[in-house]
Amino acid sequence: MTIPSPGPTPAPTTGTGAATGAGAPAARSGYLYRLVALYLVDHPDDFHKVGQITKALGVPSSGAVTEVLKKMSLAGHATHRRDPHHRYQITQAGIDAAGAMPPTAPHPGGGNSGGGRASRPAPVPRPNGTLYHPRRLGKGWDVEELRRLREQQIPVLLYGPPGTGKTAMVEAALPDLLTVAGTGDTVVDDFLGSHVPLPGGGYEFVHGPLVTAMREGRALLVDDATLIPPRVLAVLYPAMDGRGVITIPANGNEPVQAVDGFYVAAGHNPGVHGAVLTEALASRFTVHLEVTTDWDLARQLGVPKAVVAAAIDLNADLAAGKTSWAPQLREALGFVKVSKSLGLTAALANLAGIAPEDARDDVVAALSRHTSTPISALTLGKR
Numbered sequence: 001m002t003i004p005s006p007g008p009t010p011a012p013t014t015g016t017g018a019a020t021g022a023g024a025p026a027a028r029s030g031y032l033y034r035l036v037a038l039y040l041v042d043h044p045d046d047f048h049k050v051g052q053i054t055k056a057l058g059v060p061s062s063g064a065v066t067e068v069l070k071k072m073s074l075a076g077h078a079t080h081r082r083d084p085h086h087r088y089q090i091t092q093a094g095i096d097a098a099g100a101m102p103p104t105a106p107h108p109g110g111g112n113s114g115g116g117r118a119s120r121p122a123p124v125p126r127p128n129g130t131l132y133h134p135r136r137l138g139k140g141w142d143v144e145e146l147r148r149l150r151e152q153q154i155p156v157l158l159y160g161p162p163g164t165g166k167t168a169m170v171e172a173a174l175p176d177l178l179t180v181a182g183t184g185d186t187v188v189d190d191f192l193g194s195h196v197p198l199p200g201g202g203y204e205f206v207h208g209p210l211v212t213a214m215r216e217g218r219a220l221l222v223d224d225a226t227l228i229p230p231r232v233l234a235v236l237y238p239a240m241d242g243r244g245v246i247t248i249p250a251n252g253n254e255p256v257q258a259v260d261g262f263y264v265a266a267g268h269n270p271g272v273h274g275a276v277l278t279e280a281l282a283s284r285f286t287v288h289l290e291v292t293t294d295w296d297l298a299r300q301l302g303v304p305k306a307v308v309a310a311a312i313d314l315n316a317d318l319a320a321g322k323t324s325w326a327p328q329l330r331e332a333l334g335f336v337k338v339s340k341s342l343g344l345t346a347a348l349a350n351l352a353g354i355a356p357e358d359a360r361d362d363v364v365a366a367l368s369r370h371t372s373t374p375i376s377a378l379t380l381g382k383r
Helices: 023-041 050-056 062-074 093-098 142-151 166-173 208-216 294-300 304-319 329-342 344-353 357-371
Strands: 078-082 088-091 156-159 176-182 191-195 205-207 218-224 247-250 254-257 264-269 287-290
Touching: 023 050, 023 062, 023 078, 023 088, 023 093, 050 062, 062 078, 088 093, 093 329, 142 166, 156 166, 166 218, 166 264, 176 208, 191 264, 205 208, 208 247, 208 254, 287 357, 294 304, 294 329, 294 357, 304 357, 329 344, 344 357
Parallel strands: 156 264, 156 287, 176 218, 218 264
Antiparallel strands: 078 088, 191 205, 247 254
16 A cells, blocks of 8 residues: 555634734744645645645635645746646645745644654665655655664565666665565575585585675665565565574575564565565565655656656556556656757657557657657668
8 A cells, every 4th residue: 555644734624712913814824835735745746626635634715725826836836737627736846845844833723733844855875876866755755764664673565667766765765785686587596595616616605685684684675576486485484574584495404593684675566567466475564655756856857847747647547557558757767868868859759669569659649749749669760
């Protein structure tokens, strides 16, 4: 399931204890602005109707919410769409502004509203040198919350389409990470280790990443875990339960005891052919966290708005079963790189070309519609 972010404290729906006097309207307005802003921050990937926001916040007046949203739109903190309902989505500027809000705000009934939020943390370097931009999760930011889950020994299973940033998030949060990249050909030795030949003859047993993580108190990411045969994944289970002990049959049943700091996270791509989430695997992970693409971040990192709009449409079609593939953040950032090297037209053609053949027509149609550019897959021209 997706972890819901706790909503802001609802505003009172009666006049009891309401502020009075000359300062009341300003205090009320500022308080409501903050409520609306934080609600949109907690749901950054969607456009929301006024009534939906009003109901979620428990405030009595949709008109007041509408006025706040108009101000946010004028300030560049929200994007306004009419289809035919008025819908609003937070922008990166709005997210940054909400993160800079003070931890307390005037409450209509006096006192403080509570529910303070820390400002957005700086991008976090990954081992490959790229930067990961933290996203909201629960009461804080994903990298911080994942570290907290590790401290409490609460394993997490990240799921979502390939390219949404699952691996990037774990790498940014857990710098001591070891990784097993799962495929249908992954075997027990990929976790535990195997004998390797020595230059002068003979063999030496080299321990695998699971053993290293257990003995050194490091984090282990099992990427694409649901592509690994279940009988192979079973090697993880004794390490994850209360015993924290495994044996290595290939090395004389050598025992391995987990030390403090050992932690397991896993990634799952539900739409990938051959991916099977077994009950045995799912039950080992207390937290199941859906990871989707942050399209506002994509815009901030230079992806053209028209391309983002096409990608959002394609993802909606993917969710509805109308297409078999949609670009995610990985493809969107790749588009920016190709555009800088080969130009916009070639980048559009390349984005169409990397789509699976059975979804290519859908991708071409969406990109053509939003960019008003005739598109076909990238090919070489004549001499």
